[in-house]
Amino acid sequence: MVEPLSPVESTGDSIAHALREDILAGRLSGGDRLVEEALAKQFGVSRIPVREALTRLQSEGFVRIVRHKGATVSETMLTDSRELLQIRRGLEILAAQLAAQNRGGTVAAELAEVADDEATTDDHSPFHELVAAASGNRQLMELLASVNRRVQWGLGHNPVASIGDHRILAMAILSGSAVQAGYLMDEHLQRDERYFAEKFEHDTDE
Numbered sequence: 001m002v003e004p005l006s007p008v009e010s011t012g013d014s015i016a017h018a019l020r021e022d023i024l025a026g027r028l029s030g031g032d033r034l035v036e037e038a039l040a041k042q043f044g045v046s047r048i049p050v051r052e053a054l055t056r057l058q059s060e061g062f063v064r065i066v067r068h069k070g071a072t073v074s075e076t077m078l079t080d081s082r083e084l085l086q087i088r089r090g091l092e093i094l095a096a097q098l099a100a101q102n103r104g105g106t107v108a109a110e111l112a113e114v115a116d117d118e119a120t121t122d123d124h125s126p127f128h129e130l131v132a133a134a135s136g137n138r139q140l141m142e143l144l145a146s147v148n149r150r151v152q153w154g155l156g157h158n159p160v161a162s163i164g165d166h167r168i169l170a171m172a173i174l175s176g177s178a179v180q181a182g183y184l185m186d187e188h189l190q191r192d193e194r195y196f197a198e199k200f201e202h203d204t205d206e
Contacts, residue, residue, distance in 0.1 A: 012052030030075030
């Protein structure tokens with residue numbers, strides 16, 4: 001198990017990070033109980049930041065909280081994530097197509113910077129947030145934000161996904177090529193899914 005945190009580090013975020021690392025490393029297994037009082041003692045904090053951490057982990061799919069029964073480590077985390085990645089791809093393709101129909105919409109200038117810069121950042125999140133914003137569909141933006149928040153832990157930094165993908169995607173969107181933008185986004189995210197599968201290939205389906 002993780003070492004107790006210092007008072008300065010003892011926040012909901014840092015506790016969530018420590019527990020997340022324990023789950024991913026296999027030190028905590030599916031079905032293990034996460035007792036607030038015991039965790040508060042372990043980390044040397046009150047139960048409030050522990051409760052915040054467990055709520056955060058529940059939103060990410062790591063933890064299951066049942067009223068009057070408490071929290072346990074999720075037994076379906078990997079399966080849920082695989083399914084969410086498939087949902088994510090469908091939503092991202094739609095976002096790219098709508099963004100192209102809008103030719104970048106309100107974030108066309110930001111997408112133009114991506115299209116013009118061959119050394120653009122390899123951080124996925126800001127680019128995909130731009131595409132979602134360019135779609136002009138608020139409900140789609142909210143759905144994507146929720147799904148991406150739940151799967152990001154399993155993707156991390158994917159060295160397979162080329163930063164060049166973002167550049168050509170931005171160009172397709174700005175040119176109004178909805179079919180091409182959708183196809184390119186599909187190819188781009190399939191690489192993410194293959195990376196996830198290889199990263200966790202030692203884990204069997206729940």
